[in-house]
Each structure stands twice: as structure tokens, then as C-alpha cells.
Amino acid sequence: MTTTPRKIAFIGAGNMTQSIVGGMVRSGYSNELIYVSNPSVGKLQLLQDKLKVHTSQDNIQVATQADVIVLAVKPQLMAQVCQQLREQVPNLSDKLIVTIAAGIRIEKYRQYLGDSIRMIRVMPNTPSLVGQGMSGLVADDRVDQTDQDFITAAFNGVGATLWVADEDQLDILGAVAGSGPAYFFEFMASLQKAAAALGFDADKARAMVQQTALGAAEMAIASELSLEDLRKQVTSKGGSTAKGIEVYQAAEIDKISAQAVKAAVQRNQEMAKLF
Ligand SMILES: NC(=O)c1ccc[n+]([C@@H]2O[C@H](COP(=O)([O-])OP(=O)(O)OC[C@H]3O[C@@H](n4cnc5c(N)ncnc54)[C@H](OP(=O)(O)O)[C@@H]3O)[C@@H](O)[C@H]2O)c1
CATH class of the missing domain: 1.10.3730.10 (ProC C-terminal domain-like)
Incomplete structure (x- = not known):
């Protein structure tokens, strides 16, 4: 990866996070800059053993140190996870927020996390789990090119990436590449x-x-x-x-x-x- 390194925190250590973090480390991204949190220990242990990234059971601890926060929990848990971040992470609006959850619109994240966040929505598909994904990405108008380049490089580690103009196009990409x-x-x-x-x-x-x-x-x-x-x-x-x-x-x-x-x-x- 040739973009400027940043500290990146993944909230949720499920299948997608395991693949994306694996892809980043394989493409040469420093494991020293990657943080992952998850409530149960087993998946964190796996990441620690295989990829030697920082792990914690505390979402706030990893999110607080990071420049980029990737929300990788199931959609039904998103409101609860975001509320905790909003209440307890200082300077949330300085951080780039990325979500891979299906279906939840940027407008909704603004309600969850505050109006001043800058964010990217990524719609990966299941072949990302074998390094052959097709991820669609959309950014709000506060995200700059360096943010976009950073996230493009991260998701290129699990396949190909395609930026789209708006969230309606992301729904179409989801119906073609996601399904x-x-x-x-x-x-x-x-x-x-x-x-x-x-x-x-x-x-x-x-x-x-x-x-x-x-x-x-x-x-x-x-x-x-x-x-x-x-x-x-x-x-x-x-x-x-x-x-x-x-x-x-x-x-x-x-x-x-x-x-x-x-x-x-x-x-x-x-x-x-x-x-
Ligand atoms: N898999 C795909 O093909 C795919 C494709 C497109 C989009 N996505 C999206 O990607 C997201 C993650 O999917 P996934 O397949 O990786 O799901 P997953 O394997 O079920 O992983 C979700 C992880 O979130 C953890 N978690 C639960 N509550 C949490 C909390 N309060 N704080 C932090 N972590 C918490 C779970 O931990 P425990 O198991 O310990 O409870 C689990 O490890 C979902 O929103 C999904 O819609 C997935």
C-alpha cells in the first residue's frame, strides 16, 4: 500500500474483518497500525496469532487511538455500537468513519454519531472472504481524496473496488455484486x-x-x-x-x-x- 499510513480500528472481528485485515497485512500494511475490538476473545486471539495486530474487548479503547474507524458489526447492532462511540470517544468528528454494514444510510449514521462526522460506506460482497471481492464505495462530501485512496487500498486487499456517485447507485451495485x-x-x-x-x-x-x-x-x-x-x-x-x-x-x-x-x-x- 502506498497511501500515508494511519491507525485504523475495526469494531467487530467477524468474517469480514478477518478477511480485510488479512488482506491489508498481506499487501504490506503495518500490523502495528491495526486495532480490532470484539466482545468474545476467540476471534481476537486468531487475529493476534495470525497477524499480530492489536486487539481488545473494548470498542472505546481501539476507537479512541485510531484515525479511521471501521464499523463491522451486524446492522441490527449498529445503533447501540454507535451510541457507545458517540458518548465515549473524544474527537469523533476528527476521525474518518467507514461502515461495511448493509442497508444503513449515511443520514442515519449522522443521527447515530453526530452531524459533523465524515464517512464512507463500503458494500463488500462475500467473495471478499476468499480475496476475490467486488466492493462498492460511496463517500459523503466531507471525505477528501486521501481518505478515498486510503480506503481503496484497504479494500483492494480483498478484491476489486468501485466508487459510485451516491447511495442509490450503491443499492444497485448491491443488487448486482452483493447478490x-x-x-x-x-x-x-x-x-x-x-x-x-x-x-x-x-x-x-x-x-x-x-x-x-x-x-x-x-x-x-x-x-x-x-x-x-x-x-x-x-x-x-x-x-x-x-x-x-x-x-x-x-x-x-x-x-x-x-x-x-x-x-x-x-x-x-x-x-x-x-x-
Ligand atoms: N460477510 C459478508 O459477506 C458481508 C458482505 C457485505 C457486508 N457485510 C456486512 O459486514 C458486517 C460484518 O459482517 P460479518 O460477516 O463479518 O459478520 P460476523 O462474522 O457476524 O461478525 C460480526 C462481529 O461483530 C461482533 N460484535 C457483536 N457485538 C459487538 C459489539 N457490541 N461491539 C463490537 N463487536 C461486536 C461479533 O462478535 P461475537 O461473535 O463475539 O458476538 C462478531 O465477531 C455486517 O454488517 C454485514 O452486513 C458482510
Whole structure:
């Protein structure tokens, strides 16, 4: 990482924090600058043993020393955790606040933490847990470029990052990249079942589906061609792939994806109202 080092505190040592902190340390960020708090000791011990970061069961202790606070607890605990920070952390408004919780809007954090905070919302997705995440990020207008660069570098440790213009776009990104792994698993499972129905055992069917998905994703990333052109490249006229593609197109796969993404966006917006 080439950005100016800052002390960063993670509140909550769950799966996401374990991955992000691991990614930061692997990319060369000093473990001396990373603090993590969590109520139970087991996850803290794991981080201490593996990554030698500072750990504590006290949120206030880690947040007070940090320049950047990452809120990484479940959304339903956020109000309670923020209230504790607001009451007990001095100079909260000097610190950059980052949240990875789904659904809670910046406006709500202003109510929780005070009007003067500056903040970034990050929407990571589950493949971040294996270093192949797609994180969407949005900043309020008090955040400057050095803040953005710092957080981009932190999340690049678990995959790719994409800044969006506003929180509505983050809802859309959530419906594509956040929910997307489930869509791909659904599609992959359907191909696995199709192979199994024709006589393959489930393990072999799964092996061929998952390696094909990985190969297609890597080709898409490596190529400058559009996804449509890549598809055409592997579809000879009159061949077997063309026959298969005809079936998907007849089922209007574009329409299905559009409906799925719209439904997920709508649900993201409904859930935001719960907080
Ligand atoms: N996992 C994903 O794929 C994913 C994707 C996008 C966004 N997110 C968001 O990321 C956040 C963290 O997710 P996760 O998967 O890492 O969840 P997780 O594994 O359940 O971790 C949450 C952690 O918060 C700790 N915690 C509970 N109460 C706390 C408190 N008062 N103060 C400090 N820590 C507390 C829990 O500790 P104990 O276990 O000891 O109670 C747990 O270690 C969530 O808001 C989630 O919506 C996750």
C-alpha cells in the first residue's frame, strides 16, 4: 500500500474483518497500525496469532487511538455500537468513519454519531472472504481524496473496488455484486443438475461447472472484447453452443436478469427504511 499510513480500528472481528485485515497485512500494511475490538476473545486471539495486530474487548479503547474507524458489526447492532462511540470517544468528528454494514444510510449514521462526522460506506460482497471481492464505495462530501485512496487500498486487499456517485447507485451495485454470487451459484447449480440428469455424478458435474465459471470470468477480465463478443467468439454458427444459446435467449435471459436486479434493488431500499 502506498497511501500515508494511519491507525485504523475495526469494531467487530467477524468474517469480514478477518478477511480485510488479512488482506491489508498481506499487501504490506503495518500490523502495528491495526486495532480490532470484539466482545468474545476467540476471534481476537486468531487475529493476534495470525497477524499480530492489536486487539481488545473494548470498542472505546481501539476507537479512541485510531484515525479511521471501521464499523463491522451486524446492522441490527449498529445503533447501540454507535451510541457507545458517540458518548465515549473524544474527537469523533476528527476521525474518518467507514461502515461495511448493509442497508444503513449515511443520514442515519449522522443521527447515530453526530452531524459533523465524515464517512464512507463500503458494500463488500462475500467473495471478499476468499480475496476475490467486488466492493462498492460511496463517500459523503466531507471525505477528501486521501481518505478515498486510503480506503481503496484497504479494500483492494480483498478484491476489486468501485466508487459510485451516491447511495442509490450503491443499492444497485448491491443488487448486482452483493447478490450476484447467489445468482451465479443458482445458475451453476442448474448446469450441474443438467449434467447430472444426463448421467454424470454430482462431484464431476460440479467440477466441470465451477472450472468453466472460473475460466469464463478470467477470460472476461483478460479481454477487451465486450461480453457479447466474447460469447459470439465461442459460438460457431450452426454448432452445439449456438443451439444451447438459442434456448437461453428464447427464455429471455436478459429480461430475467433485469427483473432479478430490480427486485433486489427494491428490497435494498425497503430494508434501508428499517433502520
Ligand atoms: N460477510 C459478508 O459477506 C458481508 C458482505 C457485505 C457486508 N457485510 C456486512 O459486514 C458486517 C460484518 O459482517 P460479518 O460477516 O463479518 O459478520 P460476523 O462474522 O457476524 O461478525 C460480526 C462481529 O461483530 C461482533 N460484535 C457483536 N457485538 C459487538 C459489539 N457490541 N461491539 C463490537 N463487536 C461486536 C461479533 O462478535 P461475537 O461473535 O463475539 O458476538 C462478531 O465477531 C455486517 O454488517 C454485514 O452486513 C458482510
